Amino acid sequence: MKKKYLSIDIGGTQIKYGLFDRSGNLIEHNHIATPTRGQDFLKAISKLVAQHLDTIRGVAFSVPGRVHPDTSVIDFGGALPYLDGLNLKQVLTKQFGDELLVSVENDGKSAALAELWMGNLLNEKDAAAIVLGTGVGGGIILDGKLFRGVHYQAGELSFMSAKNGSEKYGTYGSAVLMIQKIARHFHFSDLNDGATVFELINRHEPYAYQIFTEYCQRIACLILSIQSVIDLRKYVIGGGISAQPIVADTIREQFYQLLHHLKLDNNGVTPPAIVRAHFGNDANLYGALYCLLSSQVKLKEELTYV
Structure with a gap:
């Protein structure tokens, strides 16, 4: 009996994937570069699934863009416009048969579900996950449940206005652009070398630390805007850069x-907890898996077991 699950997180620069057992344990973890063309993207996904087909019972996707929970159709696609209108569930079912379980969830919502399931939002009733990457993803938990909104786009923090409406948070709060700005200043050959950039930040190199602090202030402003409206108890900070403790710490300070x-610090806004996401950059993989398990009536026993 096939007892494993493949979880795939589609990002603007990388496609991360993980092979999980039925208890939610990560067995295998790897990534490939995200193709720039839709045709190449579908070929890459089909190849990943085919490589694991003999051992998996289902495939779970975390994707940018708005996802219709009933149809699994993706709208917009964020940094990957070729995802717009794509139904991955339909594509894979046609190719591999309807015995392969397939689910599709928004990336920010996946992160929130992971943290609610087994992470730093466990047992929280009102909270949010903020995912810092190519853009700014988000997932909101209200009354212990994922809040989707009327049009399924609740938590799309990249759409929020910044700089008096001249920019949106998808670029204004982009961790990738922050890293590239620092890397460009120091003439790095690889503008996406986040590890070296954070070496500079962690030792408080003046220019790098200033740009980083300004970035964290932007995210703090974003949190304040959200907090003023829905008054949450906790925010978890996810995405690749969240592996660096200085990120959540500095956002909290800012x-x-x-x-x-x-x-607003006396009789204004009650500060929420701002902490690092338990699953960090892997949150989307775990959350997508949770979505797959919880959406299948036949898998309730496995979900309880986990």
């Missing part, structure tokens, strides 16, 4: 400074 600057 949030408190922002409250003080706006004179």
Whole structure:
């Protein structure tokens, strides 16, 4: 009997994938570069599934863009426009048969589900996950459940206005663009060399640390905007850069400074907890898996077992 599951997280620069057992344990973890063309993307996904077909019972996807929960159709596609209108469930079912279980969930919502399932939002009733990457993803938990919104786009933080409406948070709050700005200043051959950039940040190199602090202030402003409207208890910070403790710590510091600057720290806004996501950059993989398990009535026993 096939007892494993393949979880695939589609990002703007990388496609990460993980092979899980029925208890939610990550067995295999790897990544490939995200293709720039839709045709090449489908070939890459089909190849990944085919490589694991003999051992997996289902495939779970975390994707950018709005996902219709009933149809699995993706709208917009974020940094990957070729995802717009794509139904991955239909494509894979046609290719591999309907015995292969397939689910598709938005990346920010996947991160929130992972943290709610087994992470730093466990047992939280009102909270959110903020995922810092190519854009800014998000997932909102209200009354212990994922909040999707009327049009299934709740948590699309990349759409929020920044700089008096001249920019949106998808670019203004992009961790990738922040890293590239620092890398370009120091003439790195690889502008996406986040590890070396954070070496500079962690030792407080003046230019790198200034750009990073300004970036964290932007995310703190974003959190304040959300907090003013829905008053959550906790925020978890995810995405690749969240593996660096300085990220959540500095966002928290900037949030408190922002409250003080706006004179909201006494009788204004009650500060929420701001912590690093338990699953870090793998949150989307776990959350997508949770979505697959919880959406299948026949898998309730396995979900309870986990």
